[in-house]
Amino acid sequence: MEKRALHSPDLTARNVERIAELFPQVITESRDAEGNVTLAVDFDLLRQELSDHIVEGPQERYQLDWPGKRAAAFAANAPIAKTLRPVREESVDFDTTRNLFIEGDNLEALKLLQESYLGKVKLIYIDPPYNTGNDFVYEDDFAESSADYLARSGQRSETGDRLVANTEANGRFHSDWLSMMYPRLKLAKNLLTDDGVLVVSIDENEHASLVRLGEEVLGDASYVGEVVLKNSSKNDQAYVSIQHEYIVFFVKNRQANAGEWVEKKEGLDKIYAAFDGFRKKHGDDWGTINAEAKAWYKTFQPSDAVYGSKHYEWMDARGIYFASDISGPNDGQYVYDVTHPATGEFVKIPASGWRYPKDEMLRRIEEGRVHFGEDHTSVPKNKTYLANTEYQSLTSIRYVDGRAASKRLAALFGEKVFTNPKDEFLLRDIYRAVGVTGDDVVLDMFAGSGSAMQAVLELNRGSESSCRFIGIQVAEDLNETLKTAKGAAKQITTNAIKLLARLGRPATVAEITKQRMRLVHEQLADDLLLDSGFRVLKIDTSNLVDTLAAPDALVQDTLDGAVASVKEGRTSIDLLFQVILDWALDLSEPVKTERVADRELLSVADDALIACFEDDISDSAVRTIAARRPLRAVFLDAGFASDAARINAEQILREVSPETEVRTI
Known part of the structure; x- marks a missing residue:
């Protein structure tokens, strides 16, 4: 029999629980008046979560800490004036595919995906830089205010990707790696479904930091184990010869994901x-x-x-x-x-x-x-x-011949063009074991050679699943990589540069990723039920000039708004994808272009959105759009000849299709 409490509810404890649900990273341990250890809120960190500038004032507490942590938290929350521009000519099956490849800084990409894919990604796979002292990591600029960050990101013509070698000579060796990972994991968490899984490949250099960082971002109960990969027989290290790597698993919510992960025995x-x-x-x-x-x-x-x-x-x-x-x-x-x-x-x-x-x-x-x-x-x-x-539970020890994936990739390209690619069949088996199925979304924010993307296609082959992938890869310059490459890596990087030159493409890792997926598509072309295409999107500055505002502020709630000019060279499809982002629609929705009343109309997902970005919007075009009763309609503000024309268009839509949400850009 339950014993009734003879007092009112502990509202403080309840509020702490609510804060923990929203911001698990601000929950720490403290001692109450009687000296008992209890959960508490780190108000300095909470202030940082709710602030648009870096908050000072740390105090001693049980937590993972490092120089630059507050700046890294700020980086996750700072807005950017960027958008995603579709590139049809680099895509495969652009009009029908549900897969996405995003070229650009993954921190910016994750920010752009926050609304469209909030709580929609079943599994996020990460193969980050291992911080060996030779690989490259992102050098994020945190020493600025929110306004400065926004202004810089909006005014730069390039994507703003900055990669530097994080060598042992750097006094903040581990801190830089943690500062790079922290904001990305925070943003990634938001995209996971309630039963979502975060899977990270790592080696011994940052394994301990990764586990602690994952627990801080996703909560103490999020770490659920790891797979140890025996992938080497080398015997040339001091102290202990490391012959394995790790695949670390975190879940967003243990209550939603009970961990009934099974795999079929091999052999x-x-x-x-x-x-x-x-x-x-x-x-x-x-x-x-x-x-x-x-x-x-x-x-x-x-x-x-x-x-x-x-x-x-x-x-x-x-x-x-x-x-x-x-x-x-x-x-x-x-x-x-x-x-x-x-x-x-x-x-x-x-x-x-x-x-x-x-x-x-x-x-x-x-x-x-x-x-x-x-x-x-x-x-x-x-x-x-x-x-x-x-079938057995997902086992923690795996023997994986690291050469097998390299040989398959070399056979696909005709030569070695990438060092140490991840094993796409191993990743496929992991997806299957943790329950990726149906039309689930898998996201890889360090796409590299594209193994995690191909693994989704391998999962779908011969099955009833139609899972989708989102791959993100920065345009890392292979010529810069070549400067520090040694031994076999130097020759492999040279091969990649020469291959891309023959194809007439820039010498970047992102181009290797895309080319791999094109070749995989050719291999799988006979499977008519398999979606092996991908839609290429590139991160760029906003399509609108002089806009220093977050993407969701770039459109207006009504037809009564200021006119915003479109940048030179930006097309109607560019504008459409910025609107898709602003309206938090799925970026893989089908887009149809048609001519109606001698005007170009762009329809997304069977009129879930209709856009008309013509310079001269006629009443007949507006009436045609209204007659189709779309859920949303958007026009170019400058496309109306006068205020009267704008007001008339608004009146037509209100009378014919009152349920349509209307905006202008």
Whole structure:
């Protein structure tokens, strides 16, 4: 019976819980008046979350801290005057695909995606710079106010991507890496579905920092484990020769994601084929089959998937099985005599008794589900059939030949053009294990060679799922990479630069990503049900001149607004995608261009949005749009000849389609 509290609710505790739901990173530990450890709010951090400038005033507390942390938090919240411009000529199946590739700084990309994909991404995969001292990291400029940040991002003509080598000589080696990751993880969290999963590849250099950082951003309960990849046999390091990497898992909400992650055991086809051969050779001589199976399993190394199932060494008419423990979980669970079928004597009873009641045990014996030894001196075993145990929990140890993914990528391009690509089949299996299915969205903010994007296509092949990917990759200059590359990496980078030169494309990592996905599309072209295309979007400054405002302020709520000029060279499709962002629509929605009343109309998602950016908007065009009763309509403000024309258009839409939300730019 629940005991009633003889006092009013603890509103402070309730408010702390509410703040924790919104800003888990501001929750810390403190001591109350009695000296007990309790949860508390770090008001300095909370002030930072709600401020448009860097807030000073730290105090000692239990938390992950580093120089530049407050500036990194500020960077996550600072607005930008940027947009996404579609590039049809670099895309594949632009009009029909649901996949996206965004070229540009991933911090800016994540900010631009905040509204359109808020709470819509099932899995975010990150393969960030490992901070080895040789790789490049983003150098974000935090030493400015919100207004300065916005002004700079709006006035720069380039994307503003800045990459620097974070060498050991840098006094803020780990701090710079943390400051780079922190705002990106904060923004990524917002995109995850309630049951969403964050998956991060990392090595020993920043593994500990990553786990602590993930717990701070997503909450203490978010870290759920990791997979250790045995991917090397090198023996050339001081102290301990590191021969593995990590794949670290976080969940956004444990209540929404119970962790029922399973994977199919590998090597099953080999095992079934081998036992079929044993059966054909030896018939029902189960002992001989067992002896040959044991010898066969010994031919495999521990790194082979078959080795993990070597305990399934027996076979009967029902199938392959493992002779498992049949004793009870508690001492003296069930104690009774069992007769050996061959000797007629009572068999040895397990020390803790039998697992099953006598009636059930006799039934299992009759059905042939109990494995007996040669005589009564051994304890019988359960028969656990391989066919019933093909799936297992996601396991924490993996043997992965790192050369396999490199060889497949080299075969795709015809030569090696990327060092150490991630294994697309391993990522596919991870997606499947954690429950990525249906039309779920997978986002990779450090797309690199595109392995995580291809893994989505591999997941969809031959299945009923139609999952989508969003890949983000900065246009990292390969010529700069070449300056510090050594050994094989130097030759591979040279190959990439030459390949892109032959294709007439810039020498950047983003171009390698796109080219890989084009080649994959060609390979999969015969699968007509598979969406293997991708829509290319590039981060650029706002389409409107002299605009120092956040993207969602670039459009107006009514037709009564100031006229904003469009930058030179910006097209109607450029304007449309900025409006799509402003209205928080899905960037992969189909876009249809048509001529109506001698005016160009752009329709998004079957008239969820109709745009007309003509310089001379006629009444007949407005009436045609109104007759289609779109959910939203947008016009170029300068397209109206006069205020009277603008007011008349608004009146037409109000009368014919009152439910249509109307804006101008």
